[in-house]
Amino acid sequence: MAIRLSRIGGSAATAASRVRAGSPSRATLRPQNATGGDAAVVPLSRFRPGEHGRIAYVETSEPRRLQKLLALGVLPGKELYLRQAFPGRVFQVGHSQFAIDDDLARAIFVRREA
Amino acid sequence: MSVALASPAQTEGPDYGSEVEAAINRLSEHLQAEYGLAPRAVALLLLQGDAEILDKVRRLDPAGAENVATIVHQIQSTSPEPLSYTVALSRQAAAAGILASCVTYPARQRRDFGELLGRLAIHPLTGYPLMLAVLYFGLYKFVGQFGAGTLVGLLEKDLFGTVINPWLVRLVDAYVPWPALQALLVGEYGIITLALTYAIALILPIVGTFFLVFSLIEDSGYLPRLALLVDRACKAIGLNGRAVIPLVLGFGCDTMATVVTRVLETKRERVIATLLMALAIPCSAQLGVVLGLLSFNPAALAIWGGVVGATFALVGFLAAHALPGEKPSFYMELPPLRWPQPRNVLLKTYARMEWYFLEVLPVFVVASVLIWVGQLTGVFDLLVGALQPLMRLLGLPQQAAVVFLFGFFRRDYGAAGLYELAQNGALNGAQLVVAAVTLTLFLPCIAQFSVMAKERGLKTALAIAAFIFPFSFAVGFAVKVALAALGVSL
Structure with missing residues (x-):
């Protein structure tokens, strides 16, 4: 298995993202090509175990939450695989597994992939 | 998972981009104090919006703090995304580069016993x-x-x-x-x-x-x-x-x-x-006392466990709704x-034992001195006198006051005292349950109180004690009344 990291060799500048306009109180990390009405993008809290996807953006009204997810390396563009949903959400990003609660799972928006 | 390590490549730090680098340089100029970190590291934390380090800068570098806040604000307002995100991305890219140059992964992930157990x-x-x-x-x-x-x-x-x-x-x-x-x-x-x-x-x-x-x-x-x-x-x-x-x-x-x-x-x-x-x-000492007293009486033991467990859930539930502040959140890596x-x-066990011993020993010595002073000055006799009306309220004999007071200082004394009372037939089953519930809910011991004051601050510790003291007796009283009203004989 090859290492799959979304931005090998890329600098921060290629990972274009912007704070969502009109809602300054919410901190959003969203790549420019992700559109709001994309039906394939759902919060991780609605993912089912066994589903794969790619993180589209992270959105939360609490900067500290964002900070926690950044610290885990949960960043837009990364591949994600949900292993289990109860009693907490267990997912895999890169070679690491993480457990988070429902509140944090609602902040991560993932584009479903087959 | 096993990985093969190749020779490490030339490592370079993350590339944060020229604007961030310029901000780091400008910030570093204003950081004169000793932070225990390189000025560059402090500057990066500031740019990521770390409130703790900003407080520290305000305290240690009051002259430069104003400028520091301005610089951080400036670069943040011109950046399209939170700087903490930019920094995280740059670091990820750098880490990925290092990994790619020195780590190869096996074609298939092994499904071993550890993974299954995990x-x-x-x-x-x-x-x-x-x-x-x-x-x-x-x-x-x-x-x-x-x-x-x-x-x-x-x-x-x-x-x-x-x-x-x-x-x-x-x-x-x-x-x-x-x-x-x-x-x-x-x-x-x-x-x-x-x-x-x-x-x-x-x-x-x-x-x-x-x-x-x-x-x-x-x-x-x-x-x-x-x-x-x-x-x-x-x-x-x-x-x-x-x-x-x-x-x-x-x-x-x-x-x-x-x-x-x-x-x-x-x-x-x-x-x-x-x-x-x-x-x-209940700590192991309290558990020992309670199990020793009640283990021959399964019904009494069940009532004690039920009352203490319900109190734990109820007070936790109420505290979660009454105390202001951020909601708890859970995130952990599963290695x-x-x-x-x-x-x-x-090694870890030894280091922790040493650390704990050095933390707790002074507290025990202080407790010894306090008891000594209390006995010399007669303050203890006054306290025992003050506890006696409460014992009457709980339907316990007068001697139980001594058990409660000394139990707070020295556990085995409280235990021995209760044993003696029970053995002399001074306590029936219902009284034992009331005494056990009240003693369990009561503050565990003087060492616990001192550490509470040290960790949470004296004000919080006193507030907790002020809640627990009447509350534990109130629950004990409620148990006594309930047992009497239901006609339960234990």
């Missing part, structure tokens, strides 16, 4: 039984029965009780002429006979066995899985899964567990955990399960 440990159907087994064997059998039972018996009764202390008592009696000083050193509550003996013979074996089990659970990678399993239950009482560490520890020693609430992130969670442990988590390295486990 999945079973968090599966709802298998995870909970496994958790109960780990807690039963690791904590109840090893820490509770072997540590708090066998080892404490050997050290406290056999070594200190029959060899060391009698010898020291004779020595002090022979060479120290003043009775008051003799009492301070080797009296019933003396610095040697209470403080040192307790710290070495009672606390150390319990803490040592506990930290050994804890290090094993920690180093095997099981701990985050345990936290995941209990996270939902913890949320109901305003805590997150990580709180399993201090709460479980509390059954060994609430004093130690209060120190360990440091693993919790927010002040709110630390206060809730401290309150719940002081109130409704692969691994065999712990014996050397690491032993």
Whole structure:
């Protein structure tokens, strides 16, 4: 298995993202090509175990939450695989597994992939 | 998973981009004080919006703080995304570059036993039984029965009780002429006979066995899985899964567990955990007393367990809704399960025992001195007198007041006192339950109170004590009234 990291060799500048306009109180990390009405993008809290996807953006009204997810390396563009949903959400990003609660799972928006 | 390490490549730091680099340089100029970190590291933390380091800059570099805040604000306002995100991305890219140059992965991930066990440990159907087994064997059998039972018996009764202390008592009696000083050193509550003996013979074996089990659970990678399993239950009482560490520890020693609430992130969670442990988590000494008194009476034991458990859940639930502050959140990495390295486990256990011993010993010595002063000045007699109306309220005999007061200072005295009362037939089954419930909910001991004041601040500690004191007696009273009204005879 090859290492799959979304931005090998890329600098921060290629990972274009912007704070969502009109809602300054919410901190959003969203790549420019992700559109709001994309039906394939759902919060991780609605993912089912066994589903794969790619993180589209992270959105939360609490900067500290964002900070926690950044610290885990949960960043837009990364591949994600949900292993289990109860009693907490267990997912895999890169070679690491993480457990988070429902509140944090609602902040991560993932584009479903087959 | 196994990875093959190739020769490490030339490592370069992350590329944050010219604007961030310029800001780092400008910030560094204003950082004159010693932070224990390189100015560049401090500047990066500032750019990521770290409130703690900004506070520190305001304190240590008051002259430059204004400029620092302006620079951070400026660059943040021109950046399209939070700087913490930019920094995280740059670091990820740098880390990925280093990894790609020196690590190759096997074509297929191995599905070994550790991986299977790791999945079973968090599966709802298998995870909970496994958790109960780990807690039963690791904590109840090893820490509770072997540590708090066998080892404490050997050290406290056999070594200190029959060899060391009698010898020291004779020595002090022979060479120290003043009775008051003799009492301070080797009296019933003396610095040697209470403080040192307790710290070495009672606390150390319990803490040592506990930290050994804890290090094993920690180093095997099981701990985050345990936290995941209990996270939902913890949320109901305003805590997150990580709180399993201090709460479980509390059954060994609430004093130690209060120190360990440091693993919790927010002040709110630390206060809730401290309150719940002081109130409704019986430490091994309290458990020993209660089990000893009630184990021959299953109904009484069940009522005690039910009342204390309900109090824990109710007070936790109310505290979670009443206390202001950030909601708890749970996030942890689940590392692969691994065999712990014996050397690491032993070193860690030793370091923690040393740390704990040095934290708790002064507290015990202070407790000894306080009791000594209380007895010399007659303050204790006054307190016993003040407790007697409360004993009448609970329907307990007058002598129980002495048990309650001294039990707060010295556990085995409280236990022995209750045994004696029960044996003399002074307490019936209902009275035993009332006494056991009240003593369990009451503050565990003077050491726990001191550590609470040290960790949470005197104001919070006094507020917790001011709540627990009347509350424990109120619950005891309610149990007495309920038992009488229902006509329960135990």
